[in-house]
Amino acid sequence: MNRYWTDVVRTLQPYVPGEQPKIDNLIKLNTNENPYPPSPQVLAAITAEANGLLRRYPDPNAERLKRTIAAHFGLEIGNVFVGNGSDEVLAHAFLALLKHPAPLLFPDITYSFYPVYCRLYGIEFETVPLRDDFSIAVDDYARPAGGIILPNPNAPTGRAMALGEVRRLLDAHRDIAVVIDEAYVDFGTDSAVGLVREYPNLLVTHTLSKSRSLAGLRVGYALGDAGLIEGLERVKNSFNSYPLDRLAIAGAVAAFEDQAYFEQTRQAVIASRDALDDALTALGFEVLPSGANFVFARHPQRDAAALQLALRERKIIVRHFTAPRIDQFLRISIGTEAECAALVTALQEILG
Template sequence: MEKCKLRYQFVTTAQSTCRFMTFFRPNINAMSGYVPGEQPLPGTQVIKLNTNENPYPPSPAALQVLRELEGELLRRYPDPMAGAFREAASQVLGVPADWILVGNGSDDLLTMIIRACSEPGQRVVYPMPTYVLYRTLTQIQGAEFVEVPYQENYTLPVESLIEAQGAVTFVASPNSPSGTVASVEQLEKLAAHLSGVLVIDEAYVDFAETNALEVVKKYDNVIILRTLSKGYSLAGLRLGFGVANPALLEGLIKVKDSYNVDAVACAVGAAAIADQDHKNTNANMIKVSRAQMADDLQKLGFHVLPSQANFLLAQFPEGNAEFLYKSLKERGILVRYFNQPQLMDKLRITVGTPEQNDALIKGLGEVLT
């Protein structure tokens, strides 16, 4: 009798697991979730060059706002449109505040765009390799994703993207993981020939020499996305924003969460974006270190793409980048390895402080010899 009871419990558990799976839509069951870069446990002593965080502290002005926050700000619901941040960003960018939509990181804006602008039977198009969250969000929505291959030098495949005619087309510029940029001329050609929305993801624009802000002003089907995670050293704050014609933002506002940006992020973010001197000083230090790291990697025999981001894509001379990633991890140095086509022989390496970069180069030298 006891044996039967145990068997019944096991069967019930197995059946419950099966029933649990059927709670989800078929496309959710079929997909894999997005896997963020590895985050070491608090207190772990590592050199973290795998998730493109800025190695320098945030603006002192932003930290001062954080220290002086009053409890009343937390007691009440925040401004649903994050008005204080919109106004601060408006002053910095020279665009009206109603051209700006704020999100819980730029990933929040990506979700709004996919939710509002695509549906099953429609295409979401992007060049590949790029930020794989584009694919994940498309799968969640049940739309069709079309991945157009980059060439080896990561030249933007403009004609193929136009031919695909997506309801949404994503272009990350600078692109991750390559660090390469699309020219303003290429982006304008896309905007002019696409019938759907063109999303220009400028998460790393603070380390680049050009941006697409003027493209947004010319075309009402374009939105650019930016974040305070990279240039402003605020990855933990989760604050990003989009810039587009208010007619395009109107549809996104309909699908955003009611209070998607908390009061702390709004206040701290407004102070951070206003402090352009601090952001630019840190960005310039990273650019100098980026050039030095590229030179050092090339001396070790790596092929390194020219980058306008705060990271480098380095091709391992012997091809086995996974081995190198694991060897560095054993030495307490984290870099990013992608087990996917076109990237299996490469590592994406965040630019750290000069001391961190030196430790990386030293570790690579030890492994390679």
């Protein structure tokens, strides 16, 4: 506490991101980064942009990137909002679309940044329990609500909702904004982007951090009806005119231009995930079905915190959450084939 702090800052409970260890030679499977580097075209575009024009402000509207994204999804530029990672995009969405007298709804087990945003902006919220199998029960959202936000696939469970369920949710809540956070959607989950033209209350958020291998560049975006996007722009232009630097804009455009690389790497991650799922199951783990680039697994006879520590001693980092209902699970990001094999070998040793 500090005497100059505002009341807001006193009550915050900041988000704690996954560890970014400074030790070398670790197998890092804790923050859902892509095991493959970004496209060579992305690196070339960034290098080309590292020139004297960095003295100039970027385009505050990042039009070139918005046009690229709009064209990719068959939408208009007015349907696209871009930001400094999807976390910034989500933050603006909370303030622009989700702060209403009725509570915001989201699952009891979900991305742990959501309640943090709510405290930042003074948004009332209620959590809706997942089913026992950790799936989302759409009918349980039939209660007074000022907005709804859901990741699909959900984090940290990895479980995906079928598109028909997303549609059922949208149909039941046409009077409030519904945000579908699709950070991990490219790893085998059906996207709701195709519903944007149909539902003026639907905002879909994406990131380049996962499936485009660009966590280090900080680019995210949202797709939705032009009215929703305008609300986000109003908040953004009241916060920071230039959230995306010149290098990020150039790199992100190039990432969308190399579709072949995107397809190749995301399919490789999906294949590794399915193989890891099989290997973990063979070791006695219960593995939730995953539509993401990670798996969420528990071992009926072994304590998750102890397993995490034992892996760490073998220089393998995975994520463990101490929250209720999930404290016996490990969230394991999909690494390269070699990294996944090293994980399985280590677990075989630990389990005896």
